[in-house]
Amino acid sequence: xxxxxxxxxxxxxxxxxxxxxxxxxxxxxxxxxxxxxxxxxxxxxxxxxxxxxxxxxxxxxxxxxxxxxxxxxxxxxxxxxxxxxxxxxxxxxxxxxxxxxxxxxxxxxxxxxxxxxxxxxxxxxxxxxxxxxxxxxxxxxxxxxxxxxxxxxxxxxxxxxxxxxxxxxxxxxxxxxxxxxxxxxxxxxxxxxxxxxxxxxxxxxxxxxxxxxxxxxxxxxxxxxxxxxxxxxxxxxxxxxxxxxxxxxxxxxxxxxxxxxxxxxxxxxxxxxxxxxxxxxxxxxxxxxxxxxxxxxxxxxxxxxxxxxxxxxxxxxxxxxxxxxxxxxxxxxxxxxxxxxxxxxxxxxxxxxxxxxxxxxxxxxxxxxxxxxxxxxxxxxxxxxxxxxxxxxxxxxxxxxxxx
Amino acid sequence: xxxxxxxxxxxxxxxxxxxxxxxxxxxxxxxxxxxxxxxxxxxxxxxxxxxxxxxxxxxxxxxxxxxxxxxxxxxxxxxxxxxxxxxxxxxxxxxxxxxxxxxxxxxxxxxxxxxxxxxxxxxxxxxxxxxxxxxxxxxxxxxxxxxxxxxxxxxxxxxxxxxxxxxxxxxxxxxxxxxxxxxxxxxxxxxxxxxxxxxxxxxxxxxxxxxxxxxxxxxxxxxxxxxxxxxxxxxxxxxxxxxxxxxxxxxxxxxxxxxxxxxxxxxxxxxxxxxxxxxxxxxxxxxxxxxxxxxxxxxxxxxxxxxxxxxxxxxxxxxxxxxxxxxxxxxxxxxxxxxxxxxxxxxxxxxxxxxxxxxxxxxxxxxxxxxxxxxxxxxxxxxxxxxxxxxxxxxxxxxxxxxxxxxxxxxxxxxxxxxxxxxxxxxxxxxxxxxxxxxxxxxxxxxxxxxxxxxxxxx
Numbered sequence: 037x038x039x040x041x042x043x044x045x046x047x048x049x050x051x052x053x054x055x056x057x058x059x060x061x062x063x064x065x066x067x068x069x070x071x072x073x074x075x076x077x078x079x080x081x082x083x084x085x086x087x088x089x090x091x092x093x094x095x096x097x098x099x100x101x102x103x104x105x106x107x108x109x110x111x112x113x114x115x116x117x118x119x120x121x122x123x124x125x126x127x128x129x130x131x132x133x134x135x136x137x138x139x140x141x142x143x144x145x146x147x148x149x150x151x152x153x154x155x156x157x158x159x160x161x162x163x164x165x166x167x168x169x170x171x172x173x174x175x176x177x178x179x180x181x182x183x184x185x186x187x188x189x190x191x192x193x194x195x196x197x198x199x200x201x202x203x204x205x206x207x208x209x210x211x212x213x214x215x216x217x218x219x220x221x222x223x224x225x226x227x228x229x230x231x232x233x234x235x236x237x238x239x240x241x242x243x244x245x246x247x248x249x250x251x252x253x254x255x256x257x258x259x260x261x262x263x264x265x266x267x268x269x270x271x272x273x274x275x276x277x278x279x280x281x282x283x284x285x286x287x288x289x290x291x292x293x294x295x296x297x298x299x300x301x302x303x304x305x306x307x308x309x310x311x312x313x314x315x316x317x318x319x320x321x322x323x324x325x326x327x328x329x330x331x332x333x334x335x336x337x338x339x340x341x342x343x344x345x346x347x348x349x350x351x352x353x354x355x356x357x358x359x360x361x362x363x364x365x366x367x368x369x370x371x372x373x374x375x376x377x378x379x380x381x382x383x384x385x386x387x388x389x390x391x392x393x394x395x396x397x398x399x400x401x402x403x404x405x406x407x408x409x410x411x412x413x414x415x416x417x418x419x420x421x422x423x424x425x426x427x428x429x430x431x432x433x434x435x436x437x438x439x440x
Numbered sequence: 441x442x443x444x445x446x447x448x449x450x451x452x453x454x455x456x457x458x459x460x461x462x463x464x465x466x467x468x469x470x471x472x473x474x475x476x477x478x479x480x481x482x483x484x485x486x487x488x489x490x491x492x493x494x495x496x497x498x499x500x501x502x503x504x505x506x507x508x509x510x511x512x513x514x515x516x517x518x519x520x521x522x523x524x525x526x527x528x529x530x531x532x533x534x535x536x537x538x539x540x541x542x543x544x545x546x547x548x549x550x551x552x553x554x555x556x557x558x559x560x561x562x563x564x565x566x567x568x569x570x571x572x573x574x575x576x577x578x579x580x581x582x583x584x585x586x587x588x589x590x591x592x593x594x595x596x597x598x599x600x601x602x603x604x605x606x607x608x609x610x611x612x613x614x615x616x617x618x619x620x621x622x623x624x625x626x627x628x629x630x631x632x633x634x635x636x637x638x639x640x641x642x643x644x645x646x647x648x649x650x651x652x653x654x655x656x657x658x659x660x661x662x663x664x665x666x667x668x669x670x671x672x673x674x675x676x677x678x679x680x681x682x683x684x685x686x687x688x689x690x691x692x693x694x695x696x697x698x699x700x701x702x703x704x705x706x707x708x709x710x711x712x713x714x715x716x717x718x719x720x721x722x723x724x725x726x727x728x729x730x731x732x733x734x735x736x737x738x739x740x741x742x743x744x745x746x747x748x749x750x751x752x753x754x755x756x757x758x759x760x761x762x763x764x765x766x767x768x769x770x771x772x773x774x775x776x777x778x779x780x781x782x783x784x785x786x787x788x789x790x791x792x793x794x795x796x797x798x799x800x801x802x803x804x805x806x807x808x809x810x811x812x813x814x815x816x817x818x819x820x821x822x823x824x825x826x827x828x829x830x831x832x833x834x835x836x837x838x839x840x841x842x843x844x845x846x847x848x849x850x851x852x853x854x855x856x857x858x859x860x861x862x863x864x865x866x867x868x869x870x871x872x873x874x875x876x877x878x879x880x881x882x883x884x885x886x887x888x889x890x891x892x893x894x895x896x897x898x899x
Contacts, residue, residue: 048519048545082616083525085548120523120617210615248471249464277468292475342471385481 037131038232040370040436041065042407044112044124050085053123054092061127061407070097075128075136075228077171077372078104078215079411082205083120090218100127103138103226104215105173105203108377111410113401116393118380118412120206126370126409128230137164140216140226146260146327149180152225153187160229161191167229169197169237169436171372174225176202176212176414177317180260181426182330184225185417189424197237198424199434201374201413202329207382209287209317212414235369235436240359241418243376243430244348247296247311247339254336260328261320265338269324274316277340286319286326291382294429295328295338306358306421308351313341315376315428317414329415330426341429343383352392352431356399359435366437368400373410376429380412396433486523487627493521494631501638510642511543514605514635519545521631522624524607525617528552528584531594531603531639539603550585550610563601568592568628570620571608587611588620592632596640603639605632681738684731691731695724733861736792737868748873748897751787753780753794757815760795773802773811780817781824784897785873793869794828796862797890801830804888823875823893835881835888843879870894 043061047053058076062069074097080089086106093102104125109118117124128136139159144152160167170188174181179202188198203212214224252273256264265273272282278292286293296311304310318327332338373396380389400406416432418425451459497517504510515527526546530539538557558580571578571589581591589608596602607628609617698721706714757777761768768775775798798813805811811830818825835843844867870877870892877892 046520048516083523085546119520120525121519206616208616248467250460277464279469279472291478292471340468340471342467343474381482381485383478385478386485 037234038135038230038369039129039131040407041127041129042113042125042370042409044110044114044117044122044409046117046119046122048083048121050088050121050123051092053084053121054089054125055096057123057125058093058096058127061125065129069129071099072097072129073133074100075130075138076100076102076104077126077128077173077228077409078102079107079110079124079409080104081109081118081120081122082106082211082213084123086213086215086220087218089123090215090220094218101136101138102215102217103140103173103228105226105411105413106205106213107201107411107413108204108207108382109380109412111373111375111393111408111412113397113405113408116380116389116410116412118206124409124411126372126407128370130232134164134166135230135232137167137229137231138216138226139163139229140214140221140224142221142224144175144184144223144225145178146180146183149183150187153184153227154190155187156225156227157188157191160227164229164231166231166233167192167196168233168235169199169230171228171230171434172198172200172225172417173214173228174200174202175214175221175223176204177209178223179225180330181415181417185424185426188227194424195422196424197239197419198417199237199239199372199374199419199432200417201411201432202415204377204412204414205287207287207290207377207380209285209290209414230436234439236366236439238359238362238435238437239418239432240355240435241416241420241427241430241432242308242348242351242355243313243427244309244344244351245294245296245311245313245341245429246344246347248342249340251337251339252295254332254334254338257332257334257336260331261325262328262332263323263325271316271319271324271326274326282324283321286316290315290317291378294341294378296341297332297336297338303420308354311339311341312425312427313429314338315378315414329428345388348392349395352395355431355433356396359433360399363435363437366439367403368406368435369438370407370436371400371409372434372436373408373432374416374418374434375410375412375431376416377412377414378429379431392431396431400435490521490627493517494627494634497521497631498634498638501634502641504642507542507639507642507646510638512545514638515543515545518605518607518631522590522607522620522628523617524589524620525609525613526550526584526586526589527605527607529603529605529635530556532601542603547584551583553583556580556583558604563593563595563604566593566595566629566633568625568632570622570625571606581606584608585610587614590620590625590628592625592628594632594636594639597637600640602636605635677738680734684735684738687727687731688735691724691727694720695728698724730861733865737861737865748784748786750782750897751785751790752782753785753790756780756787756790757794760791760798764795764799767799767802771802771805771811773805773813776812776814778814778816780815780826781819781896783824783894785894786869789869789872793866793892796866797828800862800890801828801832801888804832805830806833819896820893823895825891825893828890829887830889831887834884834886835879836884837881840879840881844877866890866892 041061043057045053045056047056076093090102109116110122110124112124130136137160139156141152141156203214205212211222214221214226216226252265254262254265255267262270264270274293275282275284293316295314297314299307299310299312314328316326416427416430418427418432501510501513504513511529515529518527528544529542531542533540538555540555541552544552559576568590571586571591586608587610589606591604591606593604594602701717801813802811814829816827844863867877873894875893879888879890881888
């Protein structure tokens with residue numbers, strides 16, 4: 037049986053930040069816990085000195101497996117922190133070995149996402165029998181997420197719940213990083229398999245944006261690369277519509293250049309929206325094309341979107357209500373949480389942001405504090421109606437509930 | 441006739457298309473505008489957070505243990521407040537006319553010298569500035585490899601130059617860090633002013649801190665010594681008590697047999713034998729007295745000093761006089777006593793104290809002189825000061841301390857009887873009552889006055 041502990045802080049000295057997080061998360065568990073074979077999931081913003089963070093974790097917990105990724109901000113039980121040096125951790129303590137396992141790869145790209153994900157899933161399955169949920173932390177810029185999900189499904193079956201997110205930087209979409217013990221990857225992906233039959237994961241996902249104006253039609257594309265919209269170079273047209281220069285880097289455009297795609301009808305109710313959103317984090321300047329995180333076939337229609345504050349809050353309440361009904365009778369053991377980087381300070385001021393987080397935390401923490409680790413990433417893996425999907429611009433919450 | 445309303449003209453497809461385009465343009469502009477507003481709000485949030493951090497730094501920095509801790513805290517707070525990856529704090533060294541690095545943050549792989557020079561006179565004003573505004577400084581601080589940085593001089597309240605603080609980015613950092621907003625120099629100046637004042641205070645208080653530190657060290661040492669002394673005293677007293685008890689038993693046997701010899705077998709002894717027996721008897725008695733005194737002394741240490749009953753010292757002295765009436769009348773000693781107070785004390789110890797002092801006064805008055813002893817008292821705010829005055833042989837100045845030591849005898853044992861414990865017991869009794877004892881004498885042959893104080897206690 038896995039037990040979870042979390043902590044976060046804004047300490048700027050990386051070594052101190054990690055030690056302080058570990059002390060705070062594991063306070064009261066006895067000195068012996070530091071020598072156990074723990075799992076430490078790390079989320080950090082890009083200003084931290086990563087080697088120092090990882091070395092501190094290794095020194096304090098020499099037997100632990102440390103995995104993680106960068107993000108635009110961390111969300112802990114203590115709230116959100118989007119400073120350049122923010123750190124959040126979740127520590128999982130197994131009762132016996134084999135209750136979790138990890139697999140990772142480097143150099144995951146759009147074209148090899150299926151293969152890499154499949155290989156990781158196979159390694160995970162072979163190394164950790166009994167995996168009943170998969171947590172993915174992957175590069176946020178290069179991955180073709182739907183292909184990666186297919187790779188996982190082909191090994192574990194489509195019913196295996198997959199959750200997690202893709203890493204981000206501070207919304208610049210330049211480089212994101214993943215960590216495995218003391219290794220720092222720039223285009224990596226990590227899969228954590230939890231093999232604890234007493235746990236199951238319940239997920240909630242919501243965005244609260246609405247499409248505006250007339251849609252663009254994808255007139256030329258290949259897999260997840262969109263070359264033309266309405267017969268014009270895709271990125272140029274998009275920037276023109278937003279009155280932004282064509283040479284804009286996608287990073288700063290993320291808050292305004294999100295695109296909506298119509299969802300199949302069976303998801304409308306559970307998603308609380310008819311549209312799923314897509315983020316653009318990579319642009320090919322040469323042909324003014326851009327990359328979507330999932331395949332985008334020709335003929336698909338894409339809308340510009342606008343946030344609807346009422347929908348954001350009311351939808352969040354509905355999402356938490358649905359989640360509470362699904363958890364009913366069980367106890368939450370830990371919460372992982374991925375929010376889109378654009379839903380941080382780029383989109384909301386502090387008050388709104390804090391309110392959103394509070395609306396998620398407060399119903400789950402009625403009986404006391406709950407280990408909580410969240411990040412503002414570039415995308416979210418969340419199961420919808422039993423199908424694992426990749427989302428953008430959402431708040432996605434994964435409650436690890438303990439079966440009675 | 442009123443104007444008739446003509447049939448409504450339906451917009452053409454082109455007109456509708458144009459309208460749609462116009463609306464679309466307005467919507468997309470609205471999205472961008474909304475984003476700009478959010479950015480402004482975010483900037484305000486950051487500014488608020490920055491001033492909160494500056495405020496917090498003032499409170500935290502003030503209570504750092506050492507200048508090093510303070511400097512580390514300062515650089516960390518600058519990193520937090522200005523979201524820069526690197527920061528350096530250097531202090532001006534007047535004697536060497538250079539800057540000494542106190543602390544730096546985030547310069548991984550950059551060699552920072554312990555001391556470096558910058559040309560004087562650059563900092564005529566307190567305002568912070570961008571490094572790009574000073575070519576000279578950019579050159580002089582080139583070892584930091586900062587492409588973009590804010591720098592501010594540090595000044596003491598009296599305007600003395602104290603050092604510099606710099607925070608910024610190296611070229612590699614610029615992937616993730618926005619260029620420094622020149623507006624940030626105002627907040628940077630505010631924080632640098634705070635650092636300057638705190639640094640000044642730190643330096644000013646450093647001597648004081650050092651003194652306090654040393655005093656604490658000495659106090660600790662003294663405490664340890666006192667504890668050692670107490671322990672060895674206690675051991676010594678325990679030893680004396682045990683030894684005295686153990687000596688008593690064989691001595692009682694010696695005295696018993698000597699008594700039997702004296703009473704029942706004296707006739708069988710020669711004159712020499714009787715003389716020897718007398719010596720044995722006298723010495724055994726003297727030994728007995730020493731043991732009794734030692735026991736009394738040891739008992740003093742093992743008894744608690746708490747919860748004394750109220751003792752009428754007039755009665756105490758009266759009892760002392762009665763008990764020693766033989767020697768007093770033998771020496772025709774004149775004892776005058778002022779009215780004495782009642783105070784919280786151990787009755788037996790008070791008797792011992794006055795007896796020892798009175799007998800001491802008689803003993804050290806030459807045979808040919810009539811002892812004149814007066815017992816006086818002065819009332820002070822918190823204690824009584826007693827004086828036992830005599831007209832004895834007096835005490836030379838150099839011996840005034842040592843007479844209170846254990847077994848201290850200033851005279852050959854044949855001249856004045858005694859074992860050197862009497863005054864030690866007096867000292868112990870007085871100290872046991874939280875008082876003080878000392879002696880004054882005009883000199884040899886001019887008598888002595890034994891003073892002691894005893895607390896008044898609760899009236």
